[in-house]
Amino acid sequence: MTEPADNRPSDFIRDIIVEDLKSGKHKSVRTRFPPEPNGYLHIGHAKSIALNFGIAKEFGGVCNIRMDDTNPAKEETEYVESIMSDVRWLIDGWADTHLGGAPLYTSDYFDKLYEYAVDLARRGKAYVDDLSPEQTDEFRRTAKESPFRNRSVEENLDLLGRMKAGEFPDGAKTLRAKIDMSAPNIWLRDPVLYRIKHAAHHHTGDKWCIYPMYDWAHTLSDYIEGITHSLCTLEFEVHRPLYAWILEALELPPPRPRQIEFARLNLTYTVMSKRKLIQLVNEKFVSGWDDPRMITIAGLRRRGITASALRSFAYNIGITKYPSLNEMETLEHAVREEFNRIAQRRLAVLRPIKVVLTNWPNDKVEELDAINNPEDASTGTRKIPFGRELFIDRDDFMENPPPKYFRLKPGGEVRLKYSYIIQCEEVMKDSSGNVTELRCKIDIDSKSGGATANRKVKGTIHWVSAAHAVDAEVRLYDRLFKVPEPDADGDFKSFINPDSLEVVNAKLEPSLKEARPNERYQFERLGYFVLDPDSTQDRQVWNRTITLRDTWAKAAKK
């Protein structure tokens, strides 16, 4: 299925939004995507981006991008750039007109957040605590009130001001919400709102030495920006009462935002956690963050997967609160479905074996017509040269084939795509028995469109004229992990697929010389391919995005 046009997808979040609009709670819709700028975006974020921007688009609203940068120790400017370029790539031409301020920064609200904190303390709903981090944990676990819990409003205000002024060392004090230390929900047991960190911030420099915690910053940033629906993943479910408490405690006038949680993306044959992705990079299992085997946005993009295929995938898997595990096949389907429609076909030979046509004149070259895309007649045809010496793929010849193998075999016939039927007469080998060359006879009347063009042979294979072939490096990617759930148990790195990358020297049809980096091609019978940025003037490098479905390979395996 492709992206919806007018019919928007249905899920419990969109149901809530429709209801809020109908009831008049909100006049318009504003969502937000709030990455922490301390890592690269991956396909899980793509699900969230598709959701938040999809909703903004469908309801005529806006989606803000906000860097959730409340922790100076972990965040860097470098990531802001990559995050923004990934987001822009994902929404370009689709929901880019619904992009709110980009990027916004939580740190831009530090002044306001502090004012709110003062307000909260003034209302007697927050206090400065001297407990150590360890004690704070201990007291919260055991539902014990801090001895500093009942300081006067004046003292709290004074201490908070001095915290801000830098009078205390890291960890000496915190500002805590005064809620209920016996609440069953831990996040209502006087959560920390501010901590002291004498650290420079990537965006505010050294203006601050106290920094707000997630719950305080996020809730109020949503409110400040006029977010109507704050969509986050399931692990924040238990924070929702605190989200609501903050808005209520400050008696903020409506409309107030509402937090709604949905299940994060899980995918088979990969890992999703930031920590594990970092390990793959640092320990050189992949070449970098944009290695085409990575499920980072940068990796998927380099692999050749399009933003629209990613969005289509996100649309297909839906939104629920059930922590599901999606099959990689669902993503692969979204890619193949789109690429079959848009990719022009070309002939390329990955593992060449030479074929000599014994009854074809030495110097004769013929130009044959080839269809660019059978799914799209408007793309027309092109010419491909044909001569006495050709390359075919090693997979398309077997000396001792199994039953139902209908490619080339000794004495057998096969159709060369867009050209003639040939018959294998002789198999040449080197001293160690490897096949080096096939000598074949051509049926000159069998040319596509010719006298006996309709003569049926079971197999049709692709080929490239040896004299005209373009040499190129082709990188054949496969799944990075051998098992569906690499992080289910044991060390996920032990399940890495040693054959996830194979590099071959391929022979391409000459028209591919003109290929450009953003174009998708189907190499007929092989898969979908895209030019890699490693390509140079002299030598192309191609990435295989994905193979074609291959029922023969499946049958042969049995």
Added chain:
RNA sequence: UGCCUCGUGGUGUAAUGGUAGCACAAGUGACUCUGAAUCACUUUGUCUAGGUUCGAGUCCUAGCGAGGCAGCCA
């Protein structure tokens, strides 16, 4: 352990008290100058036990199972 949330074919989802549907995957066949695509067909499901109701995937109760949270991370 406490608290929160969630259980619909193999997987992902829909059904808003009224015929359990769709997609992916799998299988069979047709077609084929891509073993692709396309088309047709097929297999497989409401966690369990009670209850309410003319009628329950849906509401109620209990159980079972799964996931999340218990940072001065987000």
